Amino acid sequence: MPELPEVEVVRRGLVNWVRGRTISAVDVLDPRSIRRHALGAGDFIGNLQGATVSDVVRRGKFLWMPLTDGPAAPENPETAALPDVALMAHLGMSGQLLMQDQDVPDEKHLKVRLRLSPRDGMPAQLRFVDQRIFGGLFVTALVPTDDGGPGGLAESPLPLIAAEAAHIARDPLDPAFSFDLFYQRLRKRKTGLKRALLDQGLVSGIGNIYADEALWRARLHFARPTDTLRRNEAQRVLDSAREVMLDALAAGGTSFDSLYVNVNGASGYFDRSLNAYGRQGEPCRRCAAAGISSTIRRDQFMNRSSHTCPVCQPRPRNGRW
Incomplete structure (x- = not known):
């Protein structure tokens, strides 16, 4: 999609x-x-x-x-x-x-x-x-x-x-998006962080690819319980989602399929800049830059997949999927 x-x-x-x-x-x-x-x-x-x-x-x-x-x-x-x-x-x-x-x-x-x-x-x-x-x-x-x-x-x-x-929430690129409202609702969800990010009634527009990329940038695991998130952590993941989508927008989108083109028929190329999604088994770029050996892992998630680094995105002990 x-x-x-x-x-x-x-x-x-x-x-x-x-x-x-x-x-x-x-x-x-x-x-x-x-x-x-x-x-x-x-x-x-x-x-x-x-x-x-x-x-x-x-x-x-x-x-x-x-x-x-x-x-x-x-x-x-x-x-x-x-x-x-x-x-x-x-x-x-x-x-x-x-x-x-x-x-x-x-x-x-x-x-x-x-x-x-x-x-x-x-x-x-x-x-x-x-x-x-x-x-x-x-x-x-x-x-x-x-x-x-x-x-x-x-x-x-x-x-x-x-x-x-009318039923969906505002998205992170919307100037009228309210972080305070987002954080209040997030804390009440009592679910895993990625599941919450994919909930269009909480925040719209974040799909599987950009959820993985935002969580990687924010150094947070997809199973982190939402009711344990501190305000600065929630702000970090929202800022990361906004940044990764703006980067993708500048590149024309993420094109894994020649069908995804703009109105002039040109495809985007942000997929070349992905750090987590689709990189299972490859080195984590952040860890490699710090001289740490780590590879991106892939987990089954909601009939899809989640991609994380086990070193810089450690799984929480009380995680929720």
Whole structure:
């Protein structure tokens, strides 16, 4: 699955290309890719045709485009009516949102095409391509955020969030993220630290790869009980998660699969900089730099894997998985 940096790379790319443009036509080439839109293809197309994309918003791994009526952007956005619906994009295992010129041949696994109003120097189409068909597009309602803050990371933040994303917490890259609230909830979890980091109701956007990398940077074991974490330790792991995701974002994401690409079709390369994830049996770089012999180990965890250094991330005696 793509993780937060991959989705943020896509968001930033889409903002440059689609914000303020009107959807002039919609082609649904495979109805399976809009199966989450319960009212079907006709309603899906009817909601999109003639609507203008006002922004591109992300919270955690959720991505949506608020839609306003009509082709013309208001002269004074502050007095404009707030959007009440959005186009939600679920990338799933292999979903891609690609900007293409109209003369570029259709991709083999093209599922949905949005034709956009012309703008000099910009591609005319936004295409949803999905080889494995686990992702999809659908129109959803926008609802007020429970804390009155922005729905997510956006160019013009509004206190609205896509209904399907309303249940998840803010992510570490969100300017409105509250460490105090995170720490209060973390201490009450009474579970293992990594399990808590993967809980989207506590903090969103941290997947398996970045949890392992953040814990390695913070020198904390994945089984550390959350109710024993001191405030400075919780701050350290959150800072580490933020740092590792920003590093990945600068590299364009973590690409283990050629399917994970940005809107221009380019892959990220942060996987070359991973210190823990996928390095089982290899030397721990931190320990090696200190002249200590240690190798990264891999443990089964929640039907997945956890990667740690047994020397600089010692397992707690009272650990919880």
